[in-house]
Amino acid sequence: xxxxxxxxxxxxxxxxxxxxxxxxxxxxxxxxxxxxxxxxxxxxxxxxxxxxxxxxxxxxxxxxxxxxxxxxxxxxxxxxxxxxxxxxxxxxxxxxxxxxxxxxxxxxxxxxxxxxxxxxxxxxxxxxxxxxxxxxxxxxxxxxxxxxxxxxxxxxxxxxxxxxxxxxxxxxxxxxxxxxxxxxxxxxxxxxxxxxxxxxxxxxxxxxxxxxxxxxxxxxxxxxxxxxxxxxx
Amino acid sequence: xxxxxxxxxxxxxxxxxxxxxxxxxxxxxxxxxxxxxxxxxxxxxxxxxxxxxxxxxxxxxxxxxxxxxxxxxxxxxxxxxxxxxxxxxxxxxxxxxxxxxxxxxxxxxxxxxxxxxxxxxxxxxxxxxxxxxxxxxxxxxxxxxxxxxxxxxxxxxxxxxxxxxxxxxxxxxxxxxxxxxxxxxxxxxxxxxxxxxxxxxxxxxxxxxxxxxxxxxxxxxxxxxxxxxxxxx
DNA sequence: ACCTGAACACCGTTCAAGT
DNA sequence: ACCTGAACACCGTTCAAGT
Numbered sequence: 001x002x003x004x005x006x007x008x009x010x011x012x013x014x015x016x017x018x019x020x021x022x023x024x025x026x027x028x029x030x031x032x033x034x035x036x037x038x039x040x041x042x043x044x045x046x047x048x049x050x051x052x053x054x055x056x057x058x059x060x061x062x063x064x065x066x067x068x069x070x071x072x073x074x075x076x077x078x079x080x081x082x083x084x085x086x087x088x089x090x091x092x093x094x095x096x097x098x099x100x101x102x103x104x105x106x107x108x109x110x111x112x113x114x115x116x117x118x119x120x121x122x123x124x125x126x127x128x129x130x131x132x133x134x135x136x137x138x139x140x141x142x143x144x145x146x147x148x149x150x151x152x153x154x155x156x157x158x159x160x161x162x163x164x165x166x167x168x169x170x171x172x173x174x175x176x177x178x179x180x181x182x183x184x185x186x187x188x189x190x191x192x193x194x195x196x197x198x199x200x201x202x203x204x205x206x207x208x209x210x211x212x213x214x215x216x217x218x219x220x221x222x223x224x225x226x227x228x229x230x231x232x233x
Numbered sequence: 234x235x236x237x238x239x240x241x242x243x244x245x246x247x248x249x250x251x252x253x254x255x256x257x258x259x260x261x262x263x264x265x266x267x268x269x270x271x272x273x274x275x276x277x278x279x280x281x282x283x284x285x286x287x288x289x290x291x292x293x294x295x296x297x298x299x300x301x302x303x304x305x306x307x308x309x310x311x312x313x314x315x316x317x318x319x320x321x322x323x324x325x326x327x328x329x330x331x332x333x334x335x336x337x338x339x340x341x342x343x344x345x346x347x348x349x350x351x352x353x354x355x356x357x358x359x360x361x362x363x364x365x366x367x368x369x370x371x372x373x374x375x376x377x378x379x380x381x382x383x384x385x386x387x388x389x390x391x392x393x394x395x396x397x398x399x400x401x402x403x404x405x406x407x408x409x410x411x412x413x414x415x416x417x418x419x420x421x422x423x424x425x426x427x428x429x430x431x432x433x434x435x436x437x438x439x440x441x442x443x444x445x446x447x448x449x450x451x452x453x454x455x456x457x458x459x460x461x462x463x464x465x466x
Numbered sequence: 467a468c469c470t471g472a473a474c475a476c477c478g479t480t481c482a483a484g485t
Numbered sequence: 486a487c488c489t490g491a492a493c494a495c496c497g498t499t500c501a502a503g504t
Contacts, residue, residue, distance in 0.1 A: 128409030137427040144377020151334050176361030194370040197434030206433030207426045
């Protein structure tokens, strides 16, 4: 009976499965062929090569993302809800997200959320470059947190040195803190906490002036010249 | 003349150089051997294998990090300065940072900054789990931003679809925003902006209660059960 | 103690040849 | 139109053999 004809869809599905489980590094054309019960070279006829196979998976991930609708009463709350909704969608496919990212397509993946965010930021009364900054900051926050998180899970028990290094200086002074830092991180809780703080800070304009903070010439900012007009035009 | 005797240091230095320039993927044992003018197998004698070679590079990166001293007048400013200092140190070796991260050693790399941060967070009047949250949030922020940034640079001209997709709906309503989102990102500025906002939000406790925001049952938080006591003990 | 080439098992990919 | 095996150039790694 040979085989009921190999299709491109079949190849993509099998590849997506392998990637979802073990990441892209472990996906070899030969293993994929074995999984599908065909010759390696058949795959090449359907998808070109390994690189465009992964491209197709990434493209598919982006397409499947769908629209994001904000929820909540306050502008800040609605912005946070967009961040959480996006995160929830991406969290199931951490490897895919990393791949999207590696291909420099983060912006495109982020578009549905961006649409929603712009609307909410406008509702919060911001316009122009300031509004754009908020959108970008949230984008970096969501994606960054996801990337950090992905590899954090891979190293569950952090190296034992930590607790010892902490024990010495901090343990007796603030045992609750030392204990918390030694424990595993609840990434979901940390994310919500961070986004809320970030959004609150952005909307209240806490990040505007060089009001406080060590961003003067004496500070560690030193070499990098960041001194342009904060919001030109 | 043959060769003035291959040393482990020499191997590590050459490897670090290749990684710094083109990332770890392009580092092959054979290319490294060619670079050093020795047989491939000689390298194995000095460093074991490719994996432990990369491990050694990572270890070295962490060790070279050094202490971080806060600068600034306000607690928030000093916390921001720690984030910026850490970022500046890591920014020159983005590949190395990613490698540290992949090996799950982020925590250890972050330790010098953590020491400084704990001190400043205490100075800001926070203790226990709340203090730990601030430390963690800043850690994720710095590393996450760096990771996002690393791959962002690799895709300088974002796909053209962006401006078009934006043009339609937003362009006439808020042209300044559309223009900014279409432009390349000034990652340094975005980082400073974000950290300031995050720290401000964290210190003012903006992320505490379910006060506003859509984190109620009606929100998109839906499935994940995040409902524990916010700060047990 | 240090270096070497040959050899093995694994890659991705091409190509001529089949049906 | 679709599938195949052989072959090529590249990997990381091992090992017996050199000095």
